[in-house]
Structures are given as structure tokens and as C-alpha cells.
Amino acid sequence: MSQDVVNQESETTLRLERLIPMDPEPLFALWIEPVQLVKWWAPEGCEASVDALDARPAGRWRVTMRKPDGNQVATSGIFRIVDPPHRLSFTWAWEDAGGIRGHETEVTVIFEAAPGGTRLVLIQQRFDNRGARDGHRGGWSASFDRMAALAGR
């Protein structure tokens, strides 16, 4: 991923940043160790269980979240980059009740040591790897911004 993608927030890229009061190493573990991940992955009231968490490039991951009403929904993907304790990148999609994966995106998490803990940057790019990312490079963000503005009139 190029640096400008990391830095930019646009209509097409979700970017969130947090200062977390924990050093990068243990924080990284909260993402790749099943027993740690289930502590925070699922929304309030839901119970997360890890079906797969093979934290290495090309390794698969899948987490099921069970709602209080018994319904469940899963997220899954493939790890692209596992570079402890600096960077984690994986594909991401919600699955429907039949286990069919929805639109796939790529999530990148950057861990930077900072005073008081770790500066965590989470970037979710909306495009899967079916050629769409090429479209993302040139002017896509700008044109989508214009589109959204025009559509909102």
C-alpha cells in the first residue's frame, strides 16, 4: 500500500486513529491471538468465537459473533501482511446466513509506538482485488467525492 493511501481519508477509504494505552507488542497480540481477540471483537451483548486465525501471509481467519437472540453472523478473510508489532493487513467480508461472503475489502492496521502507548491507525479500503483497486488509484477518490456531492443535491 502506498503511503498516500495510508494518509488519506476519503469517501472511499475509512480511516480511524486511536492512541491506545498499551505497548505495540501486547496490542498486536490482541489482534492475532484468539483468546485475546474474542475479548473485544464482537459488539456489546454478542459473543465472539474464533473459527480460524492463522496469522501469517495467506493464512485464513474467521470469527463468528453470536447475538443474544441466537442469530449469528461471521466475518472472515485472508491475512496479507503480518509484521509484528508494526503492521497487519487482511481481507475482510461479512458473511450472510448461508455463509456467502459479501463485498470484500482490505483492512490495514498500523501500530506505532507513541508516548503513553501505541498510535493505532486502521484503514479499510472498500475495494476487493478483482481489478477494482486499479480504478481506485487514479482520481477515483476525487471523482467519488464529486459524485456524492452531486447526488446529495
Add this chain to the structure above:
Amino acid sequence: MATPQAPRLDGVFAALADPTRRKIVERLLAAGELSVGDVAAPFAISTQAISRHLQVLERAGLIERRVERQWRYVRMRGDALEPVESWLSRQRRYWTAALDRLETTAAEQTPKRRKS
């Protein structure tokens, strides 16, 4: 909790991933409605190729067509970009809440630091 997206989203993203189709969409958003000939005019590609692009946009639910006598017109559908926008806001809600929980978990596991 975010729910799985409607299948339509994939079609919308795929349709908008092509630069020519994005230009067509921008022109339609700016102009309202255009004849197929007017859509094709600024592009140095065949009318046939434009037709194929319009088909993709129509199948994705982004545009609609209207025929008036021998003229064919296209315009954006009013709800064209809604799936994209609602999908993004669901993702944002999910990750914002997940990072809240991550922060809480981290704080619980970290012994209080001494200011040095």
C-alpha cells in the same frame, strides 16, 4: 451490529471501478438526463463500447433509460449511490465501536504506568 450487505453492492462497486463509467456517471449527475449520443460524444471510443458501459451501469442499478420516439435517453437513478453510502456508514460504526472495546481491553490489561 452491521449486517451483510445487499448483493447489489458488488455490482455498484464493480461498475464504478472503471474510469470511463465513472466519467459517464459524473456527466449524468451534472447534466441530469442525456441522450445516448450525448453521453458518447466526449469519448474517443465506439458507440458500441459506450452501449456496453451503459449496460453495466444499468445492471448495477445506477442508471435508467427512457425511450422517446427514436431517441434514447439515460439518467442516474435517484437511489443510485445509496448502497455505497449506507455500507460505508455501517463499517464506520462497526470499527469505531470495535476500537472502543479494544481500547478498554488494552487499558484493563496494562498496569498503570509511572510517569518518569
